[in-house]
Amino acid sequence: MSAHNSVDLLVRSEEAPLNVFSYLSQLRNHWTLIIVAGIYLVRRTYQRTLLGPVWLLGQGVLPMLGMMAVFQHVSKFQTGDLPYPLFLISGMGIWTTVDLGIKRGFRTLNYLRRIKKVIHVPGIAMTFAGLSLPIVYMSFYAILLLGAVAFIWITDHRFLLSLDLKLVFVPVSVVLALMLVVGISAVTSVIFLIARDIRHIGSLLHLWFFLTPIAYPLDVLPGSWRAVWEYANPLVGIVEMYRYGLFGISGAGYEVFLAAAASTISIFMMGVWFMMRSDWILDEIL
Amino acid sequence: MEAGNWMNSLGPVLPEADVRRPEAGSVSGPTPSHPSALANAVANDVAIEVRNVSYWRGAASHLRKQRQSEATNQLLELGRSRNDVLDHLLEFGSMFLNVRSLAQGEISGQRLERTLNEVSVQIPRGSVVCVVDIGGLSRTALMRIVAKVIPPKSGEVILRGKVVSLEQAEAIPMPYRTIRYNLLSLGRLLGLQRNEVLAALPSMEAFTGSAEFFDMPVRRVPKSKKFDIAQSLVCSGAFDVIVAQEIRKGANEAWFRFLDEAPGRGKTLLISSSRLLNDALDHSTHALLLQEGRLLDFGSTAVMRARHAQFVDAATHASIHVAEEEIPLDDDQDDE
Secondary structure, three states: OOOOOOEEEEEOOOOHHHOHHHHHHHHHHHHHHHHHHHHHHHHHHHOOOOOOOHHHHHHHHHHHHHHHHHHOOOHHHOOOOOOHHHHHHHHHHHHHHHHHHHHHHOOHHHHOHHHHHHOOOOHHHHHHHOOHHHHHHHHHHHHHHHHHHHHHHHHHOOOOOOOOHHHHHHHHHHHHHHHHHHHHHHHHHHHHHHOHHHHHHHHHHHHHHHOOOOOOOHHHOOHHHHHHHHHHOHHHHHHHHHHHHHHOOOOOOHHHHHHHHHHHHHHHHHHHHHHHHHHHHHHHHO | OOHHHHHHHHOOOOOHHHOOOOOOOOOOOOOOOOHHHHHHHOOOOEEEEEEEEEEEOOHHHHHHHHOOOHHHHHHHHHHHHHOHHHHHHHHHHHHHHOHHHHHOOEEOOEEOOEEEEEEEEEEEOOOEEEEEEOOOHHHHHHHHHHOOOOOOOEEEEEEEOOEEEHHHHOOOOOOOOEHHHHHHHHHHHOOOOHHHHHHHHHHHHHHHOOHHHHHOEHHHOOHHHHHHHHHHHHHHOOOOEEEEOOOOOOOOHHHHHHHHHHHHHOOEEEEOOOOOHHHHHHOOOEEEEEEOOEEEEEEEHHHHHHHOHHHHHHHHHOOOOOOOOOOOOOOOOOOO
16 A cells, blocks of 8 residues: 555645746646656557558658758759758758647647546646657657768768757757747647637648748848748747757857747747636636 | 455455544644645544635636626627637637636626535545535535545645545546556556556456456447446555545445445545435445535534434435536547
8 A cells, every 4th residue: 555644735826827937837746647648649649550650750751852852953942061951851850840749739638638637737738748749750850860960971971960069059949949839739729629720720830831941041031021030930040040059050140049039938938828827717618 | 366355465454443433623723835834734644634625617607697798798699699619719718818806716706606615624544435415516526626636726635645536547548558558557647656557457357357358448348347447446556545426336346345445444435426325325434514515514424314314315315416428539530
């Protein structure tokens, strides 16, 4: 029998809905659930499939191969010393994390409501659990990227990764990408429970893809539009930060990185705030 | 192992003389706010301490009647007549904007009806408590709060040891996986280590009397058998506090034996039933009576039955609270 001396405390303070930080701090008590729910969401993706996680390979690589085959022959898309495949893989790593994170994220509460209905947990914990699949994809792209770097190193005797302080920007940009996903998913997952219109968010994501320098370098944008692109779209700064950390080259400056970080953190906090208030209402609609 | 012998796998039963069944006391003195202070403040023989717990619900239905403003009213009317989704979104929006007052238990200056109203009680360890109310709303709320299924809207609950409810044990997250696989996942969600679940499995198989179901995908297992498995999990798992909202007709015999022997093992149970309330009372050591959201009385079952015979009779014959609808398997099959 388990020890009787453990004391568990349940409190629902009246001030809780007004304090985002105390709400976020509740996540400390729910790591096990986040991990179990995250694993469940990954397994759920491949349940009842013949090939299982092999689809990860197909979904991740095939679209990228298509883009690589076409765009590396477009002269404007050339990226100097950095081979185009590396440029594309690095961009696609961040993009896939955000794209998949948002597409899966808005379904998270719906998928996990069986669990949420019987185990009290802050809704934001479910949103964090929804990051599991994007993290799997992100890891897959990281392995792909390292493989490509190693291949170029062996065949061309050029080591393209920048192993210096700039490397710090890599984890920072990944964390920012995940925060962006959490911020957006926290809002959309609640709305999705009521209005399934969110399901059609995919077309907006296609637009976002083309507004972000994933497949093309930032330099190809016309000067007048470039500033708008850089500051209005936080993903521009995040992608460029990621590439800067990896290869030491970037089309954007530190001010763009800062703007991206500021807007991403704002979106994240807004999402958490929205989920925090929604938690009081979810009992009514779940 | 035969079904009747499953208890033996849990260890020796304490002699009756060793079973502690203290009477409940009332909460007094200042409420400490830090967990360690609470640990010291709660007596060792108290398994569950409920402190000033209130719960309210039904804000959505309340809003439907009250409406927030003329503008919202018009929008709701517009939405209601044309689009259900818009209607729901507007209701959600109204509640969202009023979360501050919702958290205080009121909307537009009107107090929401309390399902639980400032309930405080200490439940001794090793007691089987039958929760009785008329209609079932208050007991459902209290039992779900104790089981950590829902949080109290105000107040706090202090639990000694691990808690589980039958409702939680019935939640199977992955219908296409085997029962055994689901139990390992569920065990982790309920705070059990993997080896604790594995250690409990033989005893669970004996409890249900049908080990073959444990290796079948959940969706192929009959519903009644799933309930047996849920019962076996709460009985055989390393839980100290067990909440069973509904003692069902046709419940496994081993379950009733567990109810009778649990106090000897230091396990604390909260039980109730809509249809079999008398049976639940028969198997309980204590009764907790709730009337209109407030604690009416708490003590040994015999005393409570004698002291509140009329109330218990009314609760036994009251209309049954309709259980919430089961969540469909998934209404969002398309993935991308």
